[in-house]
Amino acid sequence: MQIKKYIVIGLFSASLLNSCGEYQKALKSDDATLKYNMAEQLYKQGKYKRSIQLFENIVNQYAGKPQGERVLYMYADAFYKTKQYNKASYQFERFYKLYPKSEKVAEAAFLAAKSIYLEAPKYSVDQTPTHQALEKLQLFLDRYANTEYANEANEMTLDLLTRLQKKEFEIAKQYNLIRDYQAAMKSLDNFLAHNPGTIFKEEALFVRLHSAYEWAINSVEHKKEERLRIAKEAYETLVKSFPETSYKKEAERMLQKIETSLKIYS
8 A cells, every 4th residue: 555655646746747847848938839738728727827927928929819819818817816916907908908809808897897896905095996996897887787797896886885985984983083073073974965875874973963962062151052952953863864773872862961951041
């Protein structure tokens, strides 16, 4: 059994060395056909990083030739499979521009957009890639709204819009955290005006109530009545929009304090 084990290991090692030797031979060769055949073989085997090295040597040579479409698609897809999304997006975009009549043009346009989507950061950092991804997804949907990729493109678009809303909302909330309540109210009003259907609406209305409440309760006396009434309106807006709000207990506590404070002005 031990001898058989060594034989198997030996055969595997020999096969591996032979494979490596063929790859190095193709890599150093000036024969484009040899490179093409080896690159395609490696791509089909899932050895994408090695295939990329060969494809990048021949992709321009095959441009305009019958195999050029296939080479460029595999080259772009190899980048995508290895999570090199910026490079994948560039090559997929190049593909659908060079081969607009290809049966893979919609898929390439979708993957060009999806690659940028996958590079888009979390809400807390620079959102330039997010805007770029949104632009590419919108271009895709404008052209290929009836394809099998449209639903996923719409889902990604919604996700990116939510990320942008999350960032804007977190900025608005920061004013509340640093007790700049007037700035918080203004920022939250702008957020809600720009994003009327946002998933953060309930929380935004509650934070706005909290800011209005703190602004009023801690106000100078000659401005207090007006600000208390603004705070009460903020409460009414919250419960009108969300009658069963998860913030109801805290909101009612603030309302009770607001109404008690307003009694002296009756």
